[in-house]
Amino acid sequence: xxVDKTELAREFINLVPQxxxxxxxxxxxHDGIAVIxxxxxxxxxxxxxxxxIHGGAVSTLMDTCGGAATMSHPSNPGGTAxxxxxxxxxxxxxxxxxxxxxxxxxxxxxxxxxxxxxxxDDDPDNPVATATGxxxxxxxx
Amino acid sequence: MNRRPPEPVQVxxxxxxxxxxxxxxxxxxxxxxxxxFDRRGDELTGVLNYDDKLIGNPQLPALHGGVTAAxxxxxxxITLSWGLLWEDVESGALTLEALEAGNLPRLPKTIDFxxxxxxxxxxxxxxxxxxxTRSGRRYASVRAEAWQDNHDRPIAQAHAHFxxxxxxx
Numbered sequence: 001x002x003v004d005k006t007e008l009a010r011e012f013i014n015l016v017p018q019x020x021x022x023x024x025x026x027x028x029x030h031d032g033i034a035v036i037x038x039x040x041x042x043x044x045x046x047x048x049x050x051x052x053i054h055g056g057a058v059s060t061l062m063d064t065c066g067g068a069a070t071m072s073h074p075s076n077p078g079g080t081a082x083x084x085x086x087x088x089x090x091x092x093x094x095x096x097x098x099x100x101x102x103x104x105x106x107x108x109x110x111x112x113x114x115x116x117x118x119x120x121d122d123d124p125d126n127p128v129a130t131a132t133g134x135x136x137x138x139x140x141x
Numbered sequence: 142m143n144r145r146p147p148e149p150v151q152v153x154x155x156x157x158x159x160x161x162x163x164x165x166x167x168x169x170x171x172x173x174x175x176x177x178f179d180r181r182g183d184e185l186t187g188v189l190n191y192d193d194k195l196i197g198n199p200q201l202p203a204l205h206g207g208v209t210a211a212x213x214x215x216x217x218x219i220t221l222s223w224g225l226l227w228e229d230v231e232s233g234a235l236t237l238e239a240l241e242a243g244n245l246p247r248l249p250k251t252i253d254f255x256x257x258x259x260x261x262x263x264x265x266x267x268x269x270x271x272x273x274t275r276s277g278r279r280y281a282s283v284r285a286e287a288w289q290d291n292h293d294r295p296i297a298q299a300h301a302h303f304x305x306x307x308x309x310x
Binding site: 017042046047053054055056059061062063064067081082085086087089092 | 211
């Protein structure tokens with residue numbers, strides 16, 4: 001069943017204009033966990049002296065991934081919106097490499113979903129950023 | 142008393158605007174989001190010029206929360222850097238030629254960034270201002286808010302910490 005759900009999520013994310021502009025790609029989504037990849041793009045550079053991707057693009061990746069993780073939670077929320085998001089930037093992402101975010105929706109109440117996320121480049125043992133977020137839980141459909 | 146006469150207004154404005162253009166204009170991601178800056182004296186207002194590609198929820202429709210966060214982070218970084226630059230722009234230590242050649246200090250690096258979403262962003266322009274609470278030698282603390290039609294009805298607020306660029310010399 002995972003295959004169908006991932007395919008559905010891929011189609012869904014393609015309908016989100018900003019996700020498409022960043023060429024975001026869902027590689028995994030099930031049971032409150034989502035993994036999304038953002039390819040390196042010179043348009044997203046935040047520091048022209050180094051070629052490092054802007055934190056803002058990482059925010060969008062983390063936010064999208066957190067929302068996707070919430071939507072895939074077994075409690076089956078009907079919709080979600082971000083309440084708050086905090087990102088810690090551990091190190092600069094290596095220029096030229098994709099950034100992959102993995103978000104886990106680890107707790108859900110009637111109204112709120114709690115999410116943790118990490119992002120890494122080609123070196124998965126050395127994350128570039130971690131995030132925690134809270135998301136709304138809309139009525140299940 | 143040997144005071145220099147004040148510079149003509151257009152000379153002052155030209156140098157300030159050149160500094161702002163040099164600062165924001167060379168960041169590709171600022172162009173990607175099409176963010177511009179209004180300047181009144183030293184006060185900056187970020188403008189997120191609406192485009193369909195900024196949408197995150199096509200059903201509502203609403204701006205992508207990540208875009209709103211990015212807009213606040215961009216406004217915070219540029220406002221912080223602008224504060225560092227201001228004295229040298231005013232004294233003329235940073236000349237028009239140096240600015241146009243891109244001779245600018247390095248940008249601050251984001252340590253952490255926290256955003257609260259207050260209302261969904263409508264599919265139209267948004268505005269943001271940042272306030273530098275403290276700009277130290279190594280660290281800075283900045284808060285920012287974004288709004289659309291009514292300044293009294295912010296769509297998001299953020300606070301962030303930055304690692305400051307090292308001064309040369």
